[in-house]
Amino acid sequence: MKLKRLLITGAAGGLGRLARARLGHVAETIRLSDLSEMEPAGPNEEVMRCDLGDFDAVRAVVDGCDGILHLGGVSVENTFDAIRNGNLTGLYNTYEAARQTGCKRILFASSNHAIGFHTRETKLDADAAFAPDSLYGVSKVFGEAVALLYHDKFGIETARVRIGSCFPEPKDHRMLATWLSPDDFVRLVEAVFRAPRLGCPVIYGASANAETWWDNSAAGYVGWVPQDSSEPFRAKLDAAMTPPAPGDPVNRYQGGAFAASGHFED
Amino acid sequence: MKLKRLLITGAAGGLGRLARARLGHVAETIRLSDLSEMEPAGPNEEVMRCDLGDFDAVRAVVDGCDGILHLGGVSVENTFDAIRNGNLTGLYNTYEAARQTGCKRILFASSNHAIGFHTRETKLDADAAFAPDSLYGVSKVFGEAVALLYHDKFGIETARVRIGSCFPEPKDHRMLATWLSPDDFVRLVEAVFRAPRLGCPVIYGASANAETWWDNSAAGYVGWVPQDSSEPFRAKLDAAMTPPAPGDPVNRYQGGAFAASGHFED
Amino acid sequence: MKLKRLLITGAAGGLGRLARARLGHVAETIRLSDLSEMEPAGPNEEVMRCDLGDFDAVRAVVDGCDGILHLGGVSVENTFDAIRNGNLTGLYNTYEAARQTGCKRILFASSNHAIGFHTRETKLDADAAFAPDSLYGVSKVFGEAVALLYHDKFGIETARVRIGSCFPEPKDHRMLATWLSPDDFVRLVEAVFRAPRLGCPVIYGASANAETWWDNSAAGYVGWVPQDSSEPFRAKLDAAMTPPAPGDPVNRYQGGAFAASGHFED
Amino acid sequence: MKLKRLLITGAAGGLGRLARARLGHVAETIRLSDLSEMEPAGPNEEVMRCDLGDFDAVRAVVDGCDGILHLGGVSVENTFDAIRNGNLTGLYNTYEAARQTGCKRILFASSNHAIGFHTRETKLDADAAFAPDSLYGVSKVFGEAVALLYHDKFGIETARVRIGSCFPEPKDHRMLATWLSPDDFVRLVEAVFRAPRLGCPVIYGASANAETWWDNSAAGYVGWVPQDSSEPFRAKLDAAMTPPAPGDPVNRYQGGAFAASGHFED
């Protein structure tokens, strides 16, 4: 079930570099793309710089790939103009290029900020209503909608992964709930490109943490079972920083500071 | 509860002209806006042409209004560029202008094409998952997400109305289910701007038709009770045209031809 | 949308005679079938006696029909042998004949006894779990399962109508909830054979009674809206008979005496 | 199905006097009870003063009745001591007396304040979680729990009616949603004491208003169909008073001022 060529967009970012380092075995060739400069191509690698907002460039990058790990675009709150180029136009360009070139399977890095205005005591599953906490979150709702349209109309399968916080270890108390270990991320990508039938599931990208806001049972058919937990890092975090007080608005919503803070332009 | 000034965007279109003709009593002044030319202002009217894609122009149009009936933008499937300008950028501009100028209540003309890839035998309520049947439908999902963000973060209330088919009478057999009579549309706008508390509900814009795919019970607090039915037009339709055969794909999805047809650029 | 030839099975029974008298306009030809003797064929009618347990006979009866109103088989509790012939084998024969001859739409007279062991205070909709109250009720669960299989595998559409009590007027207090007026039955058959897309819905066959245990909202797309109510008959019933006392087990379950009584062979 | 003797507690209050005036036909004898003085007994009436907090007195009042319309106790927010006597002890005394004397059916006037902390845009049905907006609301949750215990353990049937606002006409804008017309109240009591099987349903006591927060479909088997609507009173209300502004906290919760206001003792 090895792919011929996997495209990784956003390959110069944090997740992109992790994917590049750890996922070479998923395809015969890994094609790396980003707006920023990347390390030169290694064995079985191709490096192609590309602005996601430029359809012709995106089409060239997508052409020849039978899988896409779509990590590209803006990854935090930003101006509408920046988000429009990377996450609206860029997202559309990626799917339209996949349609035109026959690519049939995509892992789309959506975000927990698509549902970040739910309170923390709300357990979310794949049917949860969207509740974006930012323009960035709105752009991820848009991406999930495009992915579903291209699934229903053209048969392109997408794992819509609402990534929590993928770092070597949790960096604050909120991440005790949202942490996705690099190993669990790698296992997730493997499962998505291995599944006999992917469909268009919503998957929450978090490890098997003790604190949990999300329920992935609807995506059990994909076969991803996270193995790690943030709990062993709790004592270290407690020693390193004071958590926000119970009444702090940052604790109220799943999106944390994204939801608690005002508008980007403010 | 009369508004000071109601802005009607898309005032040159079909719904816009209906609103202009019938809803003058809702506000002391009606401000009419469109990219196209409109009839000259009558008593208590203001006419201002505006491209929704131009933020400064939108801000000027929104300024001074305490209610918006947002009918503007592209209203059928189109190229991504056209949809982006009118329905992505234009939608964002409208909400951002409302935030900056203090407008607190909007009726956003979303569309049944935001959920058009559900089959007809699926009864949808306000919690139904989005299932856009077109790029146009995707843009309406985007608009509903922006509206919710501006509600949750800034307290702007929006009725997200998934309009079915608002015409003097149903024009084909599908509209027996989707028809929204002009009178029911008028009653809906009245109820939305009269409600003591609007929140951010999803409302399906259809009359009390015998064939029905949609359940508005979650929005019962708004107080809109449609009074009309498409049923009296059935015989006339049967006489005028042959309905699609049972096996015709146009019958399969709620979005009808939008869902059954291929991509706009094809 | 007039059918070419509608087959009515069980045409010698109560519902069958009603259908014969009232539904001639639904098809160019009405074919009437029963194990028992029937009135001679009138204009546009065909009469064919048939044992549903005999596949070849059933195939001959079904051949040439583009719609079936399947009222045939055993209609009350009986021995397993009797039920097996009419409602298991006979049901299978009907669907298999439809598949072989290309008939694509069926109204299957299922029964409230398929769900009769639910208590009366349980509101049932189309997703309610089966709860047969008798071997007869089990046979209707079987029929609904066959109908669904032939829909999912072969595209034959069936309205699975769980008929309450179809009589000129309610005959006891339980029927205040279960009564299906003859006029509403006629409207239901018309709607089922007129619907642009039928699928395989479960529909509860009851009028718009004040006492109600059933919710047909999931089948709203079929366009059947019952018009009658049992309420005007309440006083007459109260005068004619004493209703069962509140503690009487016959009041406990929706199936009434079917659920409260022991086994047929007892 | 006429009762032998119906006890009406709280007979000196507003609902109690309404019941006395309109429900004489429900039983051969009406027994009226209250802590306060009542009009002298008319034909077929018995008048017995009683403190609900005194078990022996309550037992004497309940003895000999085969139905209870329990309107007694405190009916608005009050001190815990007052609520404890009337609505905790008094409620328990009523059910325990019913158990000891063999009374099998009760209509308990619970209140919308048992669920008053739900927001108005939350549609509630019989399964809605309790959300009391006051100590008074807590006492109604307690009463509903006692009623259910006595149903499950001793077979006493209760209609737990969460009464909205029962007055000759709506008195403020909130009552456009919560109004229960006197005629609909009378019809409800009739239906509750007539039903062949009552069980222990939750029923929202509101008329068929255009603005609605509540869904009674689960109790459809009781056969109560409200006939009136608050809508005709809207214009009169609009003329008589200014409704609370959209941002007023009194609009936020279903309980209105009960939820928006602080603690009784404050």
Next chain:
Amino acid sequence: MKLKRLLITGAAGGLGRLARARLGHVAETIRLSDLSEMEPAGPNEEVMRCDLGDFDAVRAVVDGCDGILHLGGVSVENTFDAIRNGNLTGLYNTYEAARQTGCKRILFASSNHAIGFHTRETKLDADAAFAPDSLYGVSKVFGEAVALLYHDKFGIETARVRIGSCFPEPKDHRMLATWLSPDDFVRLVEAVFRAPRLGCPVIYGASANAETWWDNSAAGYVGWVPQDSSEPFRAKLDAAMTPPAPGDPVNRYQGGAFAASGHFED
């Protein structure tokens, strides 16, 4: 809690031989029955050949047993005649014999093919609607309905176990999701006959596999917790065979080839 005598029907089949080899400790005597020849009786065993379609024979086999492990009947798609004898008549005969002889607890080997027309991305729990993928699957729906009737009416408790694929190890990629390890099967039978209260649950018979379509949480009270996983067999399977391509219809439905293939008689 050891049974006096456990009847195992279908004892000559694969599951039957496994049960015979591993479950001797569940009862003082094990009675083995099949239409086919079986190994001679060992210590504490009784061997009785029997056609399930013959009521008198079934009654004799059931008589004296206080538990039945009902594995008999047709176990794959077949003609309607074959399925009718083994799985309709035979199933009825087994329950009717249990009723007549006083046997109160049964484990009925239903099948995932009773719900095989659900897509793989549909997570099913005990409330899932039936969706048979074959006549065989219809017969299992029938069996589940008979079991429920005999529970509700006569108090016979049944675990309705929708068995996935019980083999020493998974034999193809679909079984990565459906595999039930022999050890987990043994633990399941033990739990079913040990439970203080069984009721009539639906249980999906699959191990704790990484790929999973089924949710057994509703049956948690039975106390069966599967211990095994198919995951360790994945590499071996990958090496041994090419899995079906993503677009292969066999991947679409849970029933696999049963759902994807046409009618048995075709």
Next chain:
Amino acid sequence: MKLKRLLITGAAGGLGRLARARLGHVAETIRLSDLSEMEPAGPNEEVMRCDLGDFDAVRAVVDGCDGILHLGGVSVENTFDAIRNGNLTGLYNTYEAARQTGCKRILFASSNHAIGFHTRETKLDADAAFAPDSLYGVSKVFGEAVALLYHDKFGIETARVRIGSCFPEPKDHRMLATWLSPDDFVRLVEAVFRAPRLGCPVIYGASANAETWWDNSAAGYVGWVPQDSSEPFRAKLDAAMTPPAPGDPVNRYQGGAFAASGHFED
């Protein structure tokens, strides 16, 4: 996140003594309160006797505490008078004192008897309807309602823990499902007072037993993951006692003997 002063009510009871012995690290000072005599205060302990029915006494005990572990009151079925003093008045006094003194977080020991009239085959989650099996159970419903009111109106957070059976090991077969190990209880208290945001969740207090009736997934954000299981004690229990026969009413309801037995006063 260490508390300044944790009040433990009911400190002389079984759970109270366990909490005293094991939870000293949760706060700088532990204040112990009970109606009965307690062991003298150790280091960092304060001992204050108090009748929960006496508001002034309760206020004095609560004053100065920033957390309450509320174990006090009647803990089994009793007369209404006893329950009223400890569990109605006493509960109210505790919350009102917390409000007046500014205490913001409480763990309230509710009970499985608040939902004990659900059958064992009903899986309950945090949304389950109350179903008290006793006056004691009713008092716990009351307590949960007060806790929610004080959360919604005054921002006091409560974990409403429906404790199963907290003993060193399960004492009968029912406890195989309801057992809460002392270690898991300790972990639960730690999690409740550590959570960045507690809200007002319902949590079922049971260990990770194989037999389970309860689903705590909605409270996953609290971060409590029970580690123990009753299963290792099964063989010992089987050897020590005969479990109730399957038909025994004590097996029918989750509340066991509380639900199966009659009224306390009987």
